[in-house]
Amino acid sequence: MMDKERFGIVGAGAMGSGIAQLAAMGGHDVVVVDLSSAALEAAAGKIGESLNVLESKGKLTPVDVAATNGRLHFADSLDALSGCQWVIEAVAEKYDVKNELLGKLNCILPADCMIATNTSSLSVNALATSSGRPHQFLGMHFFNPPVRMPLVELIPGLSTDPAVTNRAVELMEGWGKQTVRAQDTPGFIVNRIARPYYAEALRILEEGIADCATIDAAMTEVHGFKMGPFALMDFIGNDVNYAVTHSVWEGSYGEPRYRPSVTQRNLVMAKRLGKKSGAGFYDYSKSLPEPKRSDELLLLKIANRILLMLINEAVDAWYFEIAGRDDIDRAVTLGVNYPKGLLQWSLDFGISRCIEGMADLYDFYREERYRTSPGFPKWIAENSQ
DSSP states (O other), X not given: OOOOOOEEEEOOSHHHHHHHHHHHHTTOOEEEEOSOHHHHHHHHHHHHHHHHHHHHTTSSOHHHHHHHHHTEEEESSGGGGTTOSEEEXXXXXXXXXXXXXXXXXXXXXXXXXXXXXOXXXXXXXXXXXXXXXXXXXXXXXXXXXXXXXXXXXXXXXXXOOHHHHHHHHHHHHHTTXXXXXXXXXXXXXXXXXXXXXXXHHHHHHHTTSOOHHHHHHIIIIISOXXXXXXXXXXXXXXXXXXXXXXXXXXXXXSOGGGOOOHHHHHHHHTTOOBGGGTBSSSBTTSOOOOOOTTOHHHHHHHHHHHHHHHHHHHHHHHHTTSSOHHHHHHHHXXXXXOSSOHHHHHHHHOHHHHHHHHHHHHHHHOOGGGOOOTTHHHHHHHTOO
């Protein structure tokens, strides 16, 4: 049995500390590096609390907790990573920050050390170039919180050695995660396909068709989503959600389907970030508004319109080989907790009904955001065999 690789995690925020805990629970010696001693202290405390909760639920024994804590080390210098076989960076989602860090890591890490970036939407190939070792570099997109969320998107770059990707799959499976593989495209699988859940809800709100509570109710009560789009944006943080949307839109050269919303931008500028700031689409200092449930036809129209846009996006991702059909459906069910995979949903809903619904939207709006995916004819052929 091979020795467990030593892991380095750069960035002691919510994602970095969660990934560090996962690696330590997986039996790896882990060094968490952050220039802020306060961030390191907070990370150590957060990991300790998380381990205690797992112990109280019977998922870890006291021996497991002690062993995991013993494998965790905290440092405020990148030099502490010099003995690592793997490093995962989880710093700010900005090219300049990540590129500067990767350049420094290349000078410090052993020649055979693998590097992964925990990015949700930035180009893995661009970051691989900055790493100075593109053959040993890939994207590993964890979902928040990493300890609880079961999915990890793996994004190899054009030069990534397949053996590195395969080892990443083995590692994640050893950590109890399920993996999907995606091409290096803006948003990868989940953040690309999920954009219409937010964007179309915002469009419906901006058109005055319904209010936030009614749109949320349409998705939770008609189609069984766990959270409506506005409640979910407030939960994620409007600043985070807006930034991801902007990154996907910018990275796809202004694709109309991903265009950010001025309404959400205004909330961000007003610091109405959602639950963490006390107000976003909803004011959490007051009782939340009741949806207008009396108009059942309106709820159905809203729910089906957003679902159509999601399915259209999933078919598009499959057609352009962003990922395989099983990985696409696994990604949306595990990564964003959709009630079912969108490609399977297209079959249950009816492919011809999807095409007709998208055609109706395009006929009404005459906007490129409502164009029907060119993948539908192939999708029909794929499912008629």
